[in-house]
Amino acid sequence: MLLKRLTEASGVSGNEKEVRDIIIDEIRDHVDDVxxxxxxxVIAFKKGKNNHKKLMVxxxxxxxxxxxxxxxxxxxxxxxxxxxIDKRILVSKQVLVGKNKIFGVIGAKPIHLQKxxxxxxxxxxxxxxxxxGVNTKExxxxxxxxxxxxxxxxxxxxxxxxxxxxxxxxxxxxxxxLVELLKEIEDTSFYGVFxxxxxxxxxxxxxxxxxxxxxxxxxLEGTLCYDIPKLDKHLIPTYLNMGPAISxxxxxxxxxxxxxxxxxxxxxxxxxxxQYRKTSMGGNDSGKILTTKxxxxxxxxxxxxxxxxxxxxxxxxxxxxxxxKLLKAILTEYKKGEL
Amino acid sequence: xxxxxFLKLLSNGSSVSGHESRLNDEIISxxxxxxxxxxxxxxxxxxxxxxxxxxxxNFKIMVAAHMDEIGLMVKYIEDNGFLRFTNIxxxxxxxxxxxxxxxxxxxxLFGVIGSKPPHLQEPSExxxxxxxxxxxxxxxxxxxxxxxxxxxxxxITIKRNFTSLQGNKVMGKSLDDKAGIAAMYExxxxxxxxxxxxxxxxxxxxxxxxxxxxxxxxxxxxxxxIGIAIDVGFGSxxxxxxxxxxxxxxxxxxxxxxNIHPGLRGKIxxxxxxxxxxxxxxxxxxPTGTDGRAMQITREGxxxxxxSIPLRYMHTSVEVIDMMDLKNTAKLLAFFMASISSENLxxxxxY
Numbered sequence: 001m002l003l004k005r006l007t008e009a010s011g012v013s014g015n016e017k018e019v020r021d022i023i024i025d026e027i028r029d030h031v032d033d034v035x036x037x038x039x040x041x042v043i044a045f046k047k048g049k050n051n052h053k054k055l056m057v058x059x060x061x062x063x064x065x066x067x068x069x070x071x072x073x074x075x076x077x078x079x080x081x082x083x084x085i086d087k088r089i090l091v092s093k094q095v096l097v098g099k100n101k102i103f104g105v106i107g108a109k110p111i112h113l114q115k116x117x118x119x120x121x122x123x124x125x126x127x128x129x130x131x132x133g134v135n136t137k138e139x140x141x142x143x144x145x146x147x148x149x150x151x152x153x154x155x156x157x158x159x160x161x162x163x164x165x166x167x168x169x170x171x172x173x174x175x176x177x178l179v180e181l182l183k184e185i186e187d188t189s190f191y192g193v194f195x196x197x198x199x200x201x202x203x204x205x206x207x208x209x210x211x212x213x214x215x216x217x218x219x220l221e222g223t224l225c226y227d228i229p230k231l232d233k234h235l236i237p238t239y240l241n242m243g244p245a246i247s248x249x250x251x252x253x254x255x256x257x258x259x260x261x262x263x264x265x266x267x268x269x270x271x272x273x274x275q276y277r278k279t280s281m282g283g284n285d286s287g288k289i290l291t292t293k294x295x296x297x298x299x300x301x302x303x304x305x306x307x308x309x310x311x312x313x314x315x316x317x318x319x320x321x322x323x324x325k326l327l328k329a330i331l332t333e334y335k336k337g338e339l
Numbered sequence: 340x341x342x343x344x345f346l347k348l349l350s351n352g353s354s355v356s357g358h359e360s361r362l363n364d365e366i367i368s369x370x371x372x373x374x375x376x377x378x379x380x381x382x383x384x385x386x387x388x389x390x391x392x393x394x395x396x397n398f399k400i401m402v403a404a405h406m407d408e409i410g411l412m413v414k415y416i417e418d419n420g421f422l423r424f425t426n427i428x429x430x431x432x433x434x435x436x437x438x439x440x441x442x443x444x445x446x447x448l449f450g451v452i453g454s455k456p457p458h459l460q461e462p463s464e465x466x467x468x469x470x471x472x473x474x475x476x477x478x479x480x481x482x483x484x485x486x487x488x489x490x491x492x493x494x495i496t497i498k499r500n501f502t503s504l505q506g507n508k509v510m511g512k513s514l515d516d517k518a519g520i521a522a523m524y525e526x527x528x529x530x531x532x533x534x535x536x537x538x539x540x541x542x543x544x545x546x547x548x549x550x551x552x553x554x555x556x557x558x559x560x561x562x563x564x565i566g567i568a569i570d571v572g573f574g575s576x577x578x579x580x581x582x583x584x585x586x587x588x589x590x591x592x593x594x595x596x597x598n599i600h601p602g603l604r605g606k607i608x609x610x611x612x613x614x615x616x617x618x619x620x621x622x623x624x625x626p627t628g629t630d631g632r633a634m635q636i637t638r639e640g641x642x643x644x645x646x647s648i649p650l651r652y653m654h655t656s657v658e659v660i661d662m663m664d665l666k667n668t669a670k671l672l673a674f675f676m677a678s679i680s681s682e683n684l685x686x687x688x689x690y
Contacts, residue, residue, distance in 0.1 A: 072577065086457040088469065089437035092655035094502070094510075103502055105510050105659060107652025109578055111431040112628065119431050122466050127578065131651065131659060133504025135588060143505070157439075159449040160479015165439070224456040228475055229417040237459065282458040306477060308458075310437045312451040314477060 002026065003176045003320075004156040007166035010101070012065030012149040013082050013200045016040055019061040019172070023179055023194055030183045031192070040196040041208040048188040050335050055190040056214035056296075057181065057327075058205065058285055059174030059221070060198030063167065064309050066090075066150035068097065068130075075140035077104065077130040079150055083199030088122045089310045095130055098148035104132040152311035162317040163240075169305045169313040171198070174220035177303075177324055185328070188335045198285050202252070205285035209292035216259065216297045216339060218330065219286045220323075222315065223247075223277055223302035234278065238304035241316045243273030244323035247300035249280050252287025256297045262339060263299055263330060270329045272322055277302060301327065340369050342528075342669075343509070343662060346521040347501040350511035353443060355410030355494040356427050359383055359545045361443075362406055366520065366543055373527040374541075384557040385543040389527055397538040398684055400676055401563035401641075402526070403554050403630040404519025404570065405547030408512070409654055411435070411476075411495035413442065420485045422450070422476040424495060428548035432471045434655045439498040442478055444489040449498070450478035497656040507588070507662040514658040516547065518648045518665055519569040525669030535677040537564075544630050554630035558637040564684060565603060565642055566634030569668065572621050572647025574659065582622070585649045588661045590617030591668035592647035596624045598631050600642035602687040607644060610675045616667050621647050642688050646672060 011019035020042055028034060033045040042061070064083030071077055077097065081087070091108045106128055111119070130150065134140045154167035166172075175194060182192045191212045197203035209217070227239045238245040246263060247255050267274040277300075286298040303323050306314040333339055345365075354362045366385055367377055376388040385406070391397045409428030416422055422442065426432075435452055442448040453475045457465070476495065478485060501511035511517075523541045530539065540561050544553035547570075558566060572592040575584035585592040593607060611618045623645075626632040631645040648668050651659040679687070 074577065076577065084457050086454065086460070086465065088433060088465070089454055091436070092434035092438070092652070092657050094499075094657060103504055105504075105652070105657035107576070107657055107659065108431060108434055108655050109576075110573055110653035111429045112653065113573065113579060113583055114431070119433060120468050122468050123433060129577075131504070131576075133506055133508035133510075133659065135506070139505070154439075157449060160477075161481065161484065163479035165449070165451055224458055226456055226459060227419070228453065229419055229421060237456075279459065282456075307437065307451060307454055308456050310454060312437050312439055314451060314479070 006172035007156050007168050010151045011063050013062040013197045015149045016061040016196050026179045027182045039204050041204045042194040044192040052337050053215040056212050056217045058193040058219050059178045060171045060195045062199050064199050068148045071137050071140045073137050075134035075136050087125050094153035096151040096153050102132050102143050104130040154311040165314050167311045169315050170222035170308050173222040173303045177220050202285050202288045206288035206292050209289040214296045217289045219300040221284050221302040222305040224308045225304035225306045237279035242275045244326050245275050245277040245302040247277045250283045252283030259297050259299050266329050272326050342521050342525045349517035350501040353496040354408050356407040356546045356549045358494045359407050373531050382553050382556050383545040384553045387541040389539045391536045391538045392534050399563040400537045400565045401540045401561050402567045403542045403544050404523050405516045406543040407548050409548050413493045420480050420482045433468045440495050441498050443494050448478045450476045453477050499656045510657050510659045512656040514660050515571045518660050522569050522665050522669045526672045529673035533677050536680050551630050551633035554633035558634045567644045568629040568631030569646050570629040571650035574649040574651035585619045585621050587649050589619050592619050592621035594621045594645035598627045603644050606687050607675045610678050614674050616671045
């Protein structure tokens, strides 16, 4: 299954090769052109009959993770974060280090040896390290180098009512939607772009948009979902199982109202559920695409993901399917020249 | 069965204090080959008897390792189906955020412990640990469906797959003290190859993590001449004071302190030296936090020893041990027990 393969692949920002290879392998026979640019973005083009406006659909390939910064005398690995990670979710987890995916754990001081006030404080990154089981620095250096990427270890698991738990749902969910779209849609011209290094500052999107130079862009994302009970409703950014989230505003973009309203209309016309993304926090590739060259109009469609940026992200297959349906409906209107 | 395979089975299995019987079948069927008799007492302790060479009036040695593990328990079901929970045994709340769990309802249900996205957090929040009462477990069903399978009080374990690390190290959840159970198994295998006079009672004790309750009752019933607890000790890591820890890969920790009978300790050190088995000392002046504490003060008092397998990251779900330490613990224990005879016992216990 594509989403399983994509989420279990290694693709910490700057090291997207595994993900890129899966994507190219999947789409190669279904697109008219596919190239990898100088930054590692995948730019695919699908040729159809319409040619009024240039549409680009994007999804970033990278995920948050860690990077080895030092190896101590006991062979324990110090690390830093790559992308936005809550340091508190790192404790007591399994990770995979480097190209050879050496298995390691991030442990913590035994509770028995702590003072009571210690547990009330979050552990800082500099208090944590990765243990791969070696006893000395020399043994570790045979297996690991400074600068090695570190990946959360997490399997794709389906559970509950149509839910999926996986690492890197942000944004393999977007990659999976875009791959399916490129494979299924016929007779409609559009660019499918898979970007690198979104999580460390929207690095790939600008250059990709520069070379594609789109009129309109749709950014596909996994977005934050925090639908816990007893939270004021207006504080809940998105709900699970309530359909694709359409962005209003985030730290990088004030989304174009006309384009957004057209998308809402299309959702209504097709009887598809949708919700607004009700937070201004976070941001995505839209921020760069919006302002590249003469600029382009953007919209973001997201699949809500609980526990985003953690190894235990959760999404609903219903939301995934409804996002895909809405995306297809948008492309149908686009083909008719209605966007 | 290979001892590492057995340890994997135990580590991946679930036996939260008070719910240990889920492991009974695995433990009994594995020990059966080497045991003369196995029974379960009123509290749920599994007692595995291996008889000594002289059937008449054998003295008794009891070896205890606890089969229970720390865990979580369902406390409340929210309107949207999320579970609220509390802890059983000593859990650092910081180690359970973002974990995969198994809720042991009328069937096993997969779930995750939820966390707030970093994007939504105030800068001040990020330095505070999240309390257990502010976490939720998401098992992915609406309340109605949850209630069909989950009841208040159901135990929950972290889902963790026992895995080999580099060298002889392995990692898994609840190696505290399933490594001890596996060491008893390795020991009974060793004993099948050598003569021992004592009747040896291997006890998989229950409820150690909540107050050594199984050790109290099983020691009372067995009334051994010598009691030995096999538990885990703090493996050294950079942030821990050297004096509080034992090193990985350097053999079992032999505890020194008030909980330990000095004559027996002297003997076990001598045996380790005779057989060239590596060992280290672990200093605990007062009562140990092990079944050895319960043994020592049962009935009129029982002369007690404690052996510790070095273990890193105790009470997290990524506990690490070195399999060589486990094997050396078992070997030392076997040779020590074989060295005790009805002739030397009294002398060893004399003050």
